[in-house]
Amino acid sequence: MTIGVGMSTRTALVAGARGVIGGNLIKHLQAEGGWNIIGLSRRGGDDSGRVRHIAVDLLNRQDTTDKLSTLSDVTHVFYAAYQDRPSWAELVPPNLAMLVNTIDAIEPVATGLEHVSLMQGYKVYGAHLGPFSSPAKENDPPHMPPEFNVDQQQFLESRQNGKAWTWSALRPSVVCGIGLGNPMNLAMVIAIYASISKELGIPLRFPGKPAAYNSLIEMTDAGVLAKATVWAATNPDTVNQAFNITNGDIFRWSSMWPKIAAFFGIEVAPPLPMSLTDIMADKQDLWDRMVTRHGLQTTPYADVSSWPFGDFVFAWDYDVLADGSKARRAGFHEYVETESMFMKIFTDLRDQRIIP
Template sequence: METRDNALNKTALVVGANGVIGRNLIEYLEQLPDWNIIGVSRRGGKSTARVRYVAVDLLDEQDSQEKLSSLTEVTHIFYAAYQDRPTWAELVAPNLAMLVNVVNAIEPSAPGLQHISLMQGYKVYGAHLGPFKTPAKETDAYHMPPEFNVDQQQFLERRQIGSRWTWSAIRPSVVCGFALGNPMNLAMVIAMYASISKELGLPLRYPGKPGAYNSLLEMTDAGLLAKATVWAATDERCANQAFNITNGDLFRWNEMWPKIAAYFGLETAPPLQMSLDVVMADKEELWNLMVEKYGLENNSYKDVSSWKFGDFVFSWDYDFFADGTKARRFGFHEFMDTEQMFLDIFEDLRQRKVIP
């Protein structure tokens, strides 16, 4: 494989270190011998022999400069931070500002900077707006703004001109993996919904739009995504390119849902559209009782539930998938069976005593 950096001791700055993407990326980098790792998030984290955490308010330009400009050893920025806002238009300003503040702090002070990796998603294709062209390709036209993913990429494209570093844009589907307190964690939504359904003696009903039960979609395993992200950041063929990263298989909920129910020892019942954000709003007391009853880790109900995100994903009554062949043409050949991914994550949640 052609690599742009054969030297030992590359230093990764993982921005958004506590999210499902950043956390799994750090875990993967820890397995590789030639990386130093710095994790950046608002909350920070507990540093280890391999990972140093820095707490930064990336929306604060001065705080970003003070905390980040001294990190002169950084060779790779892996940007996976995200700020939520009530409306789509409001997402642009904070999410662009955070990336700009990171680059403005690191680029002038890190002479060995080689690459900036930007985490995006299918929102680039308008997947969140309604039925979009499938399979989506990296060459597809942008849609009418506002769209912070596009603004972030265009910022990097402009900034990169004349620079020694390159960029890549990584576009996963829905990312599934372990993380607590994350607003976009579908596997956790399903695990919590199934666990509470079981406790109440209910079958597992698909709660989304009727048409969504039969739509064709795909997922991206967080571990697979971590491997692809590092690959794109270190293989010179990937310089200044965007890549769709997917598990490599397609599924419909009408087939996957009974298999998930079976894992939890549940029957299924016909789908019934309901907002999880509404029907699960009063389940905190029940959850706290379950934590005590089953000897679970004492995680707050807020940290283990992402109901709004579940409602969002389960509302897609249209096909939701992209063409992942560009990454394969460029040399990335890893894949993941999506059914096995779900079962592995549920088993991991049980081992960690997050769910019964």
């Protein structure tokens, strides 16, 4: 598919187009109008309307240069690509290299480049390491490296110096939305865990650490994050800054968990610490039978399950909160009730026949 020249004054390049964040961002850009959209991912995707996809390995510098060499119309880069690794130190080289390769490839050819948007998270504040100063603020002091989010921002700050384009960084909490095959998708973890619990006729137990059940936490709806991302990338008052983006409310799993169980029509039982990665490892055959019995989409078990990420989030036995007031003071006022967000995602998953 070829996007016609002159159809829009803005062209968005979305790196990580097949993830929860990138996919929802593309949907928002489509709905907003006035954008030509180019999605980058390793698997590529189906072109439609003003959206086209490019399959590219951003870790491969030559492949990135070759695939992006003709994208002279790009005005905005929305970077949400991510590769997982076993340790925090191992995350740095690939995730920094992918960003560097992308900018190195696009900056020389896209002479009208206006903005680079970077997707980050609470790892900037050390939230993944243990109890941190919360609610975290964008100007909190840094923690001991390694941390690829920080390295990526430092690269953009240095690269942007003296250039016409600007940058912004978005820092969501746990992002929730629909996106199959994504390694960081808590809503899918909960939906599949609850569906399998119901299939087995057992109550829904919170599987995380005991103190995590009563700690305060917040989420970020993928739709709200998409709106914030475009807002920060197109507002002259938000350039060269970072913003925490959250739903606007906080909760405890102890109050949310019974509501989730009620949605799936099952009882809730007291929490029981267990590794989802371990206990769900043998559920492949059960899932395949559920797909057949309930007439679900034929979705591989590996694409619907993100058990290590569930274990990661449910192990937070401390408050995980950030101050979102900076974005509100700058003019971003979108919010969503987290309970409603979960119920909408679960309903959408049912409507799409991904879960029973």
